[in-house]
Amino acid sequence: MSDQPTPGTSTTPDVPGGSDVSGAAVRPGDRVFRGISFAAGATVLVTMAAIAAFLIYKSIPALRANTVNFLTFQQWFPDKQPSMFGIGALLYFTLVTSLLAMVMAVPVAIGIALYITYYAPRRASQSLGYFVDLLAAVPSIVYGLWGFAFLARNMTGLTLWLDKWFGWTVIFNYQPTNEPNNLSPFTAGVVLAIMILPIISSISREVFRQVPRDQVEAALALGATRWEMIRTAVLPFGRAGVTSASILGVGRALGETLAVTLVLSSVYEVNLHVTESGGVTFASNIALKYGEAGEIGTGALIASGLCLFIITLAVNFTAGLIIRRQRVA
């Protein structure tokens, strides 16, 4: 909030801030308090910088020892002689599960947000919002347990159905002859979709709430049906917000660990068929391998964590920029 003229004591300490709202600007208490809160703000930047710096520092030795292409190699044997590891499979499955999650979650999340803002009875709308947000309160390990013990067991029919009717799309093709156990990227995608629903829908909800009342009522006054009003007034206004909400959701899905670790049966091999079991992501690889990792193995895991950090950073950066542009406009 910049409606208070702020004293410039820390940037220009030699100039006594005479014309300050709070009177004498150079009171020692003020200076101390300002310094402390400034330092607290700086922790954010320092922490982010430190994360990047230390992860890079500790991953360099492992990357030096690596004998294969780090970006394309699919297996993970950092502690063998010679050391061989690469993020090919990790990158592929991380992107696939997150994309599946996004494709499933975004339409539903937009629907939820529209329901809460424009369809539900007004008095119920806030509690309905809390209700959906409760999905965000379920810990990721519980999602993992549920995905493993309940969802995967009940997806067999869907997997076979998708194979029968959509097998030609290649991605839903199910080739093994045994009964599917559904510990597959597809199941992981469903779990992730449920997990990122609340974040996408709550941001979209806020954006839809901010649609200018005049535009909504103007559309209705012109005889638009409720859907036509939403299409012409609400959705165009909310486009940027919903886009960045979806990107933030994907960012969440990319780094999700335990839910994916428990659901995927780890197979380090790129496989286009998403309903076949197997797959491993950046995060699940770290959770699976940290215990048995030797010195180079730890460095290799840190290197893969660094990649995940960079990817999520880029994703969140994009989302932040879109939100900011919308705020300015």
Next chain:
Amino acid sequence: MTTLERPAPTAPPRATLSGQKLPLYALPLLVVGVVVVTLLLFALTGFAGAAGFVVVTGLLYTAAQTALSFWVEGRRQAVDRLCTTLVYLAFLLAVLPLVLITWYTVRQGIGVLSREFLTTSMFRVDPEQPGGGIYHAIVGTLIQSLLATAIAAPLGILAAIYLVEYGGRRPFARAVSFFVDVMTGVPSIVAGLFVFTTWILILGFQKSGFAGSLALFILMLPIVIRSTEEMLKLVPADLREASYALGVPKWRTILKIVLPTALAGIVTGVMLGVARIAGETAPLLLLVGLNQKVEYNPFAGRIDQNPQASLPTLIYEQFGIAVGNTEAPAFQRAWGAALVLIIIIGLLNATARLIARFARVRG
């Protein structure tokens, strides 16, 4: 007499602006019809399964309703009805997993919940056999979350004060604000790896509850900053100006006027932050390790002492012991612990909402 012309009794012109509408009874009738048709379909073709029935009924109903509306009311109303149905369906689709997860967790977990389960540890209990408890993990989770909060809450609130009261539109403040957003998206496992790299690999400390708290702190800080910032922005500028006019220095104004006004909202934000980190698993897996005994000291982590346990890592550990066998006692124990964890987080959330409801920011 017969020459007197009467208007055709079939279509009396109605003085109304609205077009033809479906009568109120049409849609319930349609539901019944669709259910009957689906039942017949299932009986004739040999489809089976409750899930399939619900899906087919839903699809048939949506199609039938749209077609009927198109026929009676025209294209625009039909599209409107279709979209309304889809929006309702989307909401039901979100409620479904919530209900399924809650129901399944309660069903699986309620069996092992007992006084013993909550008040004893796993010390000298064979995890393959029933028995034992999760007291050590509850203690660990509470202490680690509290420690993380003790660091994150003051720092976060101060940072928010900087952003709202001092930062203005300075480049530094805008950078901080932007990176708070970015930091919110740092995956929990990356936060865990970072603390692992610095605290354990470089500084040479052991795994401990405190190391876990450090990672939780990183995850919690941006949440606290963001929510506190929103609350401070809600404090009316008049209050601050009145205080300045009385000659109160800025720092005292913030401490005595701004913070108390926004206190309830800030507490809510902090509680939601705690709820968010209490269920974090990934960083604790890397940093805390496992222990079967009760350990109150979060700094314990030497060779002679085991580090604290925590609920999420206990769930993961028991899941591992069960090796996918959903009937194993360890798996039941994992579900019981999951239920307890959900209850703790639910209580935190509910408290936060209550505080928010009963003590809004007052102007």
